[in-house]
Amino acid sequence: xxxxxxxxxxxxxxxxxxxxxxxxxxxxxxxxxxxxxxxxxxxxxxxxxxxxxxxxxxxxxxxxxxxxxxxxxxxxxxxxxxxxxxxxxxxxxxxxxxxxxxxxxxxxxxxxx
Amino acid sequence: xxxxxxxxxxxxxxxxxxxxxxxxxxxxxxxxxxxxxxxxxxxxxxxxxxxxxxxxxxxxxxxxxxxxxxxxxxxxxxxxxxxxxxxxxxxxxxxxxxxxxxxxxxxxxxxxxxxxxx
Numbered sequence: 661x662x663x664x665x666x667x668x669x670x671x672x673x674x675x676x677x678x679x680x681x682x683x684x685x686x687x688x689x690x691x692x693x694x695x696x697x698x699x700x701x702x703x704x705x706x707x708x709x710x711x712x713x714x715x716x717x718x719x720x721x722x723x724x725x726x727x728x729x730x731x732x733x734x735x736x737x738x739x740x741x742x743x744x745x746x747x748x749x750x751x752x753x754x755x756x757x758x759x760x761x762x763x764x765x766x767x768x769x770x771x772x773x
Numbered sequence: 774x775x776x777x778x779x780x781x782x783x784x785x786x787x788x789x790x791x792x793x794x795x796x797x798x799x800x801x802x803x804x805x806x807x808x809x810x811x812x813x814x815x816x817x818x819x820x821x822x823x824x825x826x827x828x829x830x831x832x833x834x835x836x837x838x839x840x841x842x843x844x845x846x847x848x849x850x851x852x853x854x855x856x857x858x859x860x861x862x863x864x865x866x867x868x869x870x871x872x873x874x875x876x877x878x879x880x881x882x883x884x885x886x887x888x889x890x891x
Contacts, residue, residue: 691877693877693878693879695879695881702881702882702883702884703864703866703879703881705878705879705880708877708878715877716877716878718878748816750816750818752818752879761808761820761823762808762820762879763820764810764817764818764819764820765817766815766816766817767816767817767818769816
């Protein structure tokens with residue numbers, strides 16, 4: 661079974677631009693979570709989607725948004741990029757919203773210049 | 774207060790030896806889950822092992838075992854017979870609350886960088 665896939669793997673943007681990252685969960689998985697990883701703040705939870713609905717949100721500004729499609733694929737969007745948004749963005753999927761383990765994708769490395 | 778504390782920023786171990794990576798956690802929930810992930814330099818987070826708060830036995834997965842001491846709120850990862858490929862960053866994480874609730878997210882520690890020497 662294929663793992664979690666994320667596209668693109670690398671991205672360079674400039675301040676003020678917006679970016680959309682994509683995540684395809686493991687087949688059959690319905691919950692998708694997003695995390696941001698930076699050297700300073702470590703791994704931080706962004707949001708979680710299940711059945712096309714945002715179920716949980718971390719402490720990030722409204723510039724960060726996401727959505728989930730009927731096939732469980734998810735996208736996250738960051739508008740008006742700031743230098744501090746440079747990070748590794750990780751997507752994780754799990755079967756349901758329970759005790760199931762979250763399996764992570766390879767991440768998207770975003771560099772904001 | 775930090776919910777997950779990993780006090781060892783870096784650890785060194787000789788190949789074929791065992792190593793313990795420390796993790797302590799803080800929660801008032803009765804139901805929670807503890808996870809260990811490995812992150813090589815490529816960036817992908819690889820799931821290693823899971824321990825539920827109600828599990829009475831320590832979890833094991835191949836060369837990985839989790840030393841769960843509930844009263845001390847610790848969940849140390851033990852890697853037996855270290856291999857060169859084990860060199861990576863290791864993260865301890867916790868999911869609080871019963872599954873399905875609004876707390877379905879992982880809180881991570883700062884990580885421990887493990888280096889396996891030949």
